[in-house]
Amino acid sequence: LSALAASAQAADPPPRDRLNLTASASVEVTRDVLGIAFSTSKEGSDAAGVQLALKQALDSALAEARKIAKPGQVEVQTGNFSLYPRYSPKGGINGWQGSAELLVEGKDAAAIAQLSGRITSMTIARVGYSLSKEQREKVEGDVVAQAITRFKARAADYARQFGYSNYAVGEVSVNTSDAGPSPMQAPMRMKAMIGGADEALPVEAGKATVMVTVNGSVQMTSR
Secondary structure (H helix, E strand, O other): OHHHHHHHHHOOOOOOOEEEEEEEEEEEEEOOEEEEEEEEEEEEOOHHHHHHHHHHHHHHHHHHHHOOOEOOOEEEEEEEEEEEEEEOOOOOEEEEEEEEEEEEEEOOHHHHHHHOOOOOOOEEEEEEEEOOHHHHHHHHHHHHHHHHHHHHHHHHHHHHHOOOOEEEEEEEEEEEEEEOOOOEEOOHHHHHHHOOOOOOOOOOOOEEEEEEEEEEEEEEEOO
């Protein structure tokens, strides 16, 4: 019992002059990576025939996309490729259907937009801009510094208002995020709106907001 009593006396009571704070800073930056997803759907009575039609459409689109592929500027990759049976109301298989997808993204927006007019075997499923890692890191350091400065200024100001002359920083977390318009969801029929071959898809990058939030606690002190 005496040991437990001594331990309780030694334990520090929770501080009553602790202050929890949140401060944030943000900056708008132009999205610099354009991504387009091309897709096609096929159906028929024979699974092998549907699969072959999908493969031919994908091969044709890949051949065009590889012409502009360039590391760091335009990346090309295949997406979802699926084949599944189609059932009749009575429960038996009465055909097959499937879909294939091609994904193209990169910083060379002009080349990617032009590519959309040259791919004829697939239609546009999705179009969207995103922020590259390089572009994010370019501004993130400054935004972090701004958020920390605001956290410290707010801590000093609040401490004075509570009658304390100083403060000591306790546990702190720094979180980063970027936000902006969601990628545009383009219907399958969008291809018909583009016009003839080699006509570029009109696109606009828009802005993303890089935000940094600092959460933490400070111990208000009188010295």
